[in-house]
Amino acid sequence: MAGITSVGAYVPFYRLGGEAVRAVWGAGDPKASRPIAGFDEDAITLGVEALLNATEWGGAQADALYFASTTSPYAEKSNAAVVAAAADLPEALFAADMGGSLRAGTSALRAALDAVEAGSASRAAVVAAEVRPARAGGPDELAFCDGAAALLLGKGDEVAAEVETVHSWTEDFIDRWRLPGEGAVSAGDAKFIQDYGYVRQTAATVEGLLKKTGATREDIARVLVYAPDPRTHAAICKKLGFPEAAYPERPLAARLGDAGAAAPLLALVEGLQGAEPGEHILVTGHGSGGDALLLRATERVRALRAGRGVAWSLERARPLSHYGKWLRFRGLGPEEEIRPFSSPSILWKESRASMRLRAGRCLACGGVQFPRQRVCNGCGARDRWEEHKLARRGRVYTFVHDHLPPSPEGYVTMATADMEGGGRIYAQMTDCEKKDVRIGMEVELTFRLLHRGDGYYNYFWKFRPA
Amino acid sequence: MTKGISGKVAIIGAGITKFGELFEQSYNDLVVEAAFEAYQEAGVTGDEIEAAWLGTYLPLGWGFDGTGGPSLAEALNLYPKPVSRVSNYCTTGMEAVRMAAMAVASGMHDVVLAVGAEKMREVPSRRSLVAQHVEKLHPLYAKGRTAPGSFAILATRYFQEYGAGKEDLAEVAVKNHYHGSLNPKAHFRKEITKEQVLKAPPVTEPLGLYDCCPTTDGAAAVVLCRADLAERRFGKKDYVLIEGMGLSCATGYITTAFNPRFDFLGFEASREAARQAYAQAGITRPRDEIDVAEVHDCFTITEILNYEDLGLVGRGEGAAFVRSGASRLGGELPVNASGGLKSCGHPIGATGARVIADLTHQLLGRCEKRQVKGARRALGHTLGGPGAVSCVFVMSKN
Numbered sequence: 045m046a047g048i049t050s051v052g053a054y055v056p057f058y059r060l061g062g063e064a065v066r067a068v069w070g071a072g073d074p075k076a077s078r079p080i081a082g083f084d085e086d087a088i089t090l091g092v093e094a095l096l097n098a099t100e101w102g103g104a105q106a107d108a109l110y111f112a113s114t115t116s117p118y119a120e121k122s123n124a125a126v127v128a129a130a131a132d133l134p135e136a137l138f139a140a141d142m143g144g145s146l147r148a149g150t151s152a153l154r155a156a157l158d159a160v161e162a163g164s165a166s167r168a169a170v171v172a173a174e175v176r177p178a179r180a181g182g183p184d185e186l187a188f189c190d191g192a193a194a195l196l197l198g199k200g201d202e203v204a205a206e207v208e209t210v211h212s213w214t215e216d217f218i219d220r221w222r223l224p225g226e227g228a229v230s231a232g233d234a235k236f237i238q239d240y241g242y243v244r245q246t247a248a249t250v251e252g253l254l255k256k257t258g259a260t261r262e263d264i265a266r267v268l269v270y271a272p273d274p275r276t277h278a279a280i281c282k283k284l285g286f287p288e289a290a291y292p293e294r295p296l297a298a299r300l301g302d303a304g305a306a307a308p309l310l311a312l313v314e315g316l317q318g319a320e321p322g323e324h325i326l327v328t329g330h331g332s333g334g335d336a337l338l339l340r341a342t343e344r345v346r347a348l349r350a351g352r353g354v355a356w357s358l359e360r361a362r363p364l365s366h367y368g369k370w371l372r373f374r375g376l377g378p379e380e381e382i383r384p385f386s387s388p389s390i391l392w393k394e395s396r397a398s399m400r401l402r403a404g405r406c407l408a409c410g411g412v413q414f415p416r417q418r419v420c421n422g423c424g425a426r427d428r429w430e431e432h433k434l435a436r437r438g439r440v441y442t443f444v445h446d447h448l449p450p451s452p453e454g455y456v457t458m459a460t461a462d463m464e465g466g467g468r469i470y471a472q473m474t475d476c477e478k479k480d481v482r483i484g485m486e487v488e489l490t491f492r493l494l495h496r497g498d499g500y501y502n503y504f505w506k507f508r509p510a
Numbered sequence: 511m512t513k514g515i516s517g518k519v520a521i522i523g524a525g526i527t528k529f530g531e532l533f534e535q536s537y538n539d540l541v542v543e544a545a546f547e548a549y550q551e552a553g554v555t556g557d558e559i560e561a562a563w564l565g566t567y568l569p570l571g572w573g574f575d576g577t578g579g580p581s582l583a584e585a586l587n588l589y590p591k592p593v594s595r596v597s598n599y600c601t602t603g604m605e606a607v608r609m610a611a612m613a614v615a616s617g618m619h620d621v622v623l624a625v626g627a628e629k630m631r632e633v634p635s636r637r638s639l640v641a642q643h644v645e646k647l648h649p650l651y652a653k654g655r656t657a658p659g660s661f662a663i664l665a666t667r668y669f670q671e672y673g674a675g676k677e678d679l680a681e682v683a684v685k686n687h688y689h690g691s692l693n694p695k696a697h698f699r700k701e702i703t704k705e706q707v708l709k710a711p712p713v714t715e716p717l718g719l720y721d722c723c724p725t726t727d728g729a730a731a732v733v734l735c736r737a738d739l740a741e742r743r744f745g746k747k748d749y750v751l752i753e754g755m756g757l758s759c760a761t762g763y764i765t766t767a768f769n770p771r772f773d774f775l776g777f778e779a780s781r782e783a784a785r786q787a788y789a790q791a792g793i794t795r796p797r798d799e800i801d802v803a804e805v806h807d808c809f810t811i812t813e814i815l816n817y818e819d820l821g822l823v824g825r826g827e828g829a830a831f832v833r834s835g836a837s838r839l840g841g842e843l844p845v846n847a848s849g850g851l852k853s854c855g856h857p858i859g860a861t862g863a864r865v866i867a868d869l870t871h872q873l874l875g876r877c878e879k880r881q882v883k884g885a886r887r888a889l890g891h892t893l894g895g896p897g898a899v900s901c902v903f904v905m906s907k908n
Contacts (some may be wrong), residue, residue, distance in 0.1 A: 161640065234607060320756070323740075383645055384644060390649060394650075411770065413768075421761075421765075442666045442667040442670075443663065443666055444715060445712070446654065446658070446659040446714040448656045448659070451534060455712075456561065460663065460759075468768055469768060470768050473651065483667070483670050502649055504651075
């Protein structure tokens with residue numbers, strides 16, 4: 045039976061606080077604190093971070109990748125392929141983009157399970173990632189949440205949570221929607237969509253699953269239903285009628301907000317990382333009906349706690365110092381027109397270095413060079429090198445805070461760091477304050493959007509405090 | 511190593527335009543002004559020039575002039591002679607002189623012209639070097655790097671290693687602005703105080719506004735000839751001899767900061783170029799044997815590092831050297847009596863030529879208020895890349 049072998053999650057560190065929103069617009073829950081992606085993050089980079097948290101650096105093995113998002117950076121080009129390159133997956137890979145509905149996360153999970161079960165994939169990665177389209181001053185500003193979750197699926201001894209039963213139910217329904225080009229999500233009448241949409245449809249999906257399985261409500265230890273907000277969540281839970289203890293005391297919708305297609309998988313990652321062997325876990329995704337999956341934690345489930353998940357992300361919360369930063373992060377102010385040079389052929393021919401961080405280790409002198417040169421800059425040997433993947437972690441050797449390059453932060457921190465195991469890299473630092481940066485500090489590499497030169501997304505690595 | 515160039519090539523005339531934001535002048539205007547001032551001082555006409563070298567760093571970066579040898583030939587009507595353009599980052603102007611000197615020393619030509627020129631202010635300042643760094647170069651590597659950033663990153667390490675600070679950098683700025691106030695050709699001609707430097711807005715921390723040279727237009731030119739012809743053919747009783755020239759490429763351009771062998775405390779290129787020049791000139795104790803120096807102070811930290819790389823003081827002693835007043839006019843070894851890049855500005859291709867021209871005038875006693883009395887031996891240094899390439903000249907009075 046196919047199931048989950050590894051999990052990871054990434055919730056961006058910045059927090060937009062209710063107080064800041066209230067100060068500008070006069071309304072907003074002052075206690076709210078919503079995770080928002082930084083200016084150099086998008087659904088692809090969030091997805092990469094989550095997948096890296098589920099896999100080993102440089103050792104990721106998968107032959108299928110399902111990338112689910114309603115906010116994919118590209119409308120027409122593989123987003124999954126970018127994620128695969130940055131996560132260093134093998135090239136013999138089935139890579140699918142799935143979107144269109146917030147149910148895409150669980151849809152991707154179902155599709156991946158089927159592939160593993162059928163044998164067309166031996167190990168599948170499912171990544172759901174969202175940078176939600178919240179409009180400044182709009183009703184979703186404090187309701188939406190950015191984040192990503194990743195699951196690796198396989199068969200056999202490695203499985204930490206088997207998927208026992210799945211059920212899906214589909215009924216076209218207009219509750220929330222967004223047309224291409226629109227920057228915000230529209231919603232129907234709140235009472236109608238709650239009662240007839242979220243509550244009724246989730247109940248139908250769950251009922252259908254329960255009929256299929258021999259399990260009763262009492263058998264299921266954790267019930268993780270998708271809901272856009274805490275009130276809807278409470279209404280769904282009441283209708284479903286599980287014991288109170290099965291529901292999370294404070295669902296993610298209450299603690300973080302609505303993470304869209306990533307929400308069910310984020311909840312599942314968090315649930316699995318707290319599960320004990322033998323527990324049954326029910327998770328739903330929603331969108332014109334929905335998907336429900338029933339999992340059973342195996343003896344291996346405790347091994348999932350090692351991965352970086354929701355708790356790890358939440359520990360690193362950084363409140364935005366003021367509302368204006370949120371506007372700058374979303375590019376809602378006057379920005380300098382910057383058009384860096386780029387070229388698809390350059391990006392392609394160098395991708396093993398720039399995406400997969402393959403430096404060169406000279407076989408003559410042993411020096412690690414990045415970017416690698418054919419003629420070793422240490423000893424002059426020509427074409428005598430082997431690939432060496434840079435480690436993720438390193439120490440800062442020196443740095444500056446430069447106010448000249450355009451940046452939503454007002455300055456760019458450039459640092460040179462020596463990476464564990466060899467190699468030195470000079471790059472931007474992100475997710476830190478000036479006061480946090482010092483010579484000798486430990487940093488790790490994070491995948492970020494660098495710029496949009498030549499009209500497409502140019503991704504690269506930056507440092508962040510480790 | 512052979513004695514190289516020593517004593518074979520003379521500089522018999524030099525010209526420098528006003529440096530500044532010269533909106534009324536074109537690139538060609540600057541070239542003409544500098545070249546003819548050099549011709550006049552040398553006592554030659556354009557007809558006598560046998561070959562010429564043009565140093566302009568990045569003509570298509572902010573304009574269109576200076577793309578090749580014909581740019582200079584056209585401005586000065588050097589048709590149909592051999593004219594070449596050279597480019598080697600911030601050593602460009604000095605490199606043009608070096609090429610010209612090698613041609614004379616080889617016996618190929620008797621009298622030649624070297625011009626350095628750069629017209630940076632036909633575009634807004636931000637559209638010149640800042641835009642170059644952000645918009646050009648590699649799509650991914652070193653994005654966020656700027657010219658000040660490439661030097662400030664050494665300041666961070668230098669401060670930590672040697673306990674220096676912004677106050678030491680400020681000493682360089684104050685000194686060079688004072689020197690600039692004595693130089694009618696400088697871009698900036700006002701003295702500043704240490705407080706002004708320390709309070710200035712940050713550019714690339716720890717460098718602030720007054721730690722950085724401005725964006726400037728300008729040109730300079732020198733006429734060189736075979737040393738034995740300086741008096742015999744051109745009637746010069748007083749002239750300058752090139753005693754040594756060095757050039758070193760010691761690291762890559764954007765990859766300097768990726769180099770695991772780089773200690774961020776100085777530049778090997780400067781050290782090696784100086785070693786070459788000193789060896790040809792027979793200099794073993796530069797601090798004692800040099801009377802006047804122009805070094806590459808694109809940023810205040812760079813001057814401090816240059817003192818060390820050029821062997822004037824030991825490693826880590828640069829800050830103390832400027833604090834002591836030794837490098838100020840009237841001190842033991844005046845450095846950048848012209849005001850340096852800090853006050854003259856840094857029209858990139860012109861700077862190296864201006865350094866040679868300024869030192870020529872120092873050795874010939876023509877610097878008036880900023881004259882270093884009795885100067886007989888001069889040291890000129892430029893550094894580009896940053897850190898990738900450096901050029902060093904040692905010159906003396908005949």
